Amino acid sequence: xxxxxxxxxxxxxxxxxxxxxxxxxxxWNGPRFISPATRLQGFFVWDMVVYLIEGVIxxxxxxxxxxxxxxxxxxxWVQVAVAAAAVCGAVIxxxxxxxxxxxxxxxxxxxxxxxxxLPRWRQVFVVAFTGVRGVVSLAAALSIPFLxxxxxxxxxxxxxxxxxxxxxxxxxVGQGLGFAPLIRGLGLVDEGRKEAAEAKLHEVAARVKSxxxxxxxxxxLEGAGLLPETVAALRRRNEDRRAYxxxxxxxxxxxxxxxxxxELQLRFLDAERNSISDLYRRGEIDDDxxxxxxxxxxxxxxxxxxxxxxxxxxV
Numbered sequence: 001x002x003x004x005x006x007x008x009x010x011x012x013x014x015x016x017x018x019x020x021x022x023x024x025x026x027x028w029n030g031p032r033f034i035s036p037a038t039r040l041q042g043f044f045v046w047d048m049v050v051y052l053i054e055g056v057i058x059x060x061x062x063x064x065x066x067x068x069x070x071x072x073x074x075x076x077w078v079q080v081a082v083a084a085a086a087v088c089g090a091v092i093x094x095x096x097x098x099x100x101x102x103x104x105x106x107x108x109x110x111x112x113x114x115x116x117x118l119p120r121w122r123q124v125f126v127v128a129f130t131g132v133r134g135v136v137s138l139a140a141a142l143s144i145p146f147l148x149x150x151x152x153x154x155x156x157x158x159x160x161x162x163x164x165x166x167x168x169x170x171x172x173v174g175q176g177l178g179f180a181p182l183i184r185g186l187g188l189v190d191e192g193r194k195e196a197a198e199a200k201l202h203e204v205a206a207r208v209k210s211x212x213x214x215x216x217x218x219x220x221l222e223g224a225g226l227l228p229e230t231v232a233a234l235r236r237r238n239e240d241r242r243a244y245x246x247x248x249x250x251x252x253x254x255x256x257x258x259x260x261x262x263e264l265q266l267r268f269l270d271a272e273r274n275s276i277s278d279l280y281r282r283g284e285i286d287d288d289x290x291x292x293x294x295x296x297x298x299x300x301x302x303x304x305x306x307x308x309x310x311x312x313x314x315v
Contacts, residue, residue, distance in 0.1 A: 009143075016140045040299070054135050061138055065165055068158040083159060084166035091167055092175075095131035100124055122186045129182060132171040137164055204245050211242045269301050 004022035009015035030039075072080070103124045141164035148154045183189060215238055222231050273294065280290040 057138050080162050084163045087163050088167050088170045096128040099128035133168050207245045211238050269297050273297050
């Protein structure tokens, strides 16, 4: 992220947009060049890092807003209020115009690429309504230099910052708090649950296809010198996983939540963890062994809880 920001910034471009672009690229192509260990660390660490960074940015915002407000001339708040109202209105209106135009006119511009059915206006309205602004807008505003190219103060920098603060307040707080009532008022709650259930079915089907691919690869490797006992154990394990996901598909399609097996597996993990603790207290295993086993159990529990929570929250 630092390289993505400073190189374009030094060349006269936008470091913020370059960083966002680099993040999108890494998110899309990350599985090809990010190791599993790094992804596991990121899964537990990045939420906290993002939380701290956003907190620092909003803290800096408050400090700068106080200094800027103290420098405003008499009657300056009127100019700030007018500019903020104009920009907030423009941001919201442009968002609605763009989303509706893309939803209903984009298929004419790219007829061969547009396969989705024509959306209903209520769904498009919700997408247009969710154009909240936050930390990226703040980062863009705070990246404005204090001095322009000629050594003079950057024109209207304070006004830009205050207007950005106002846009974030209006969209993040105003539209954000109105999001849930809007969805209920448009009658999209049941449709959202239905879409979530369909998405979960596709997710489980993808898991089944991946297991089928693994079993096909096992068939190819069966005659490559592998022990028959090893092949049989791997096949049995993956066939059990496949049967579990197929049962989950049936439960989801019938409106059930297939969490019974997950809860049972979590209890098994608790029993294993308690047994390892007892063995460590009796001195039958050393501390390094205990930590390695506990890490494996923790990863397995995190995997189970992640799968169960994604299914429960979306269905």
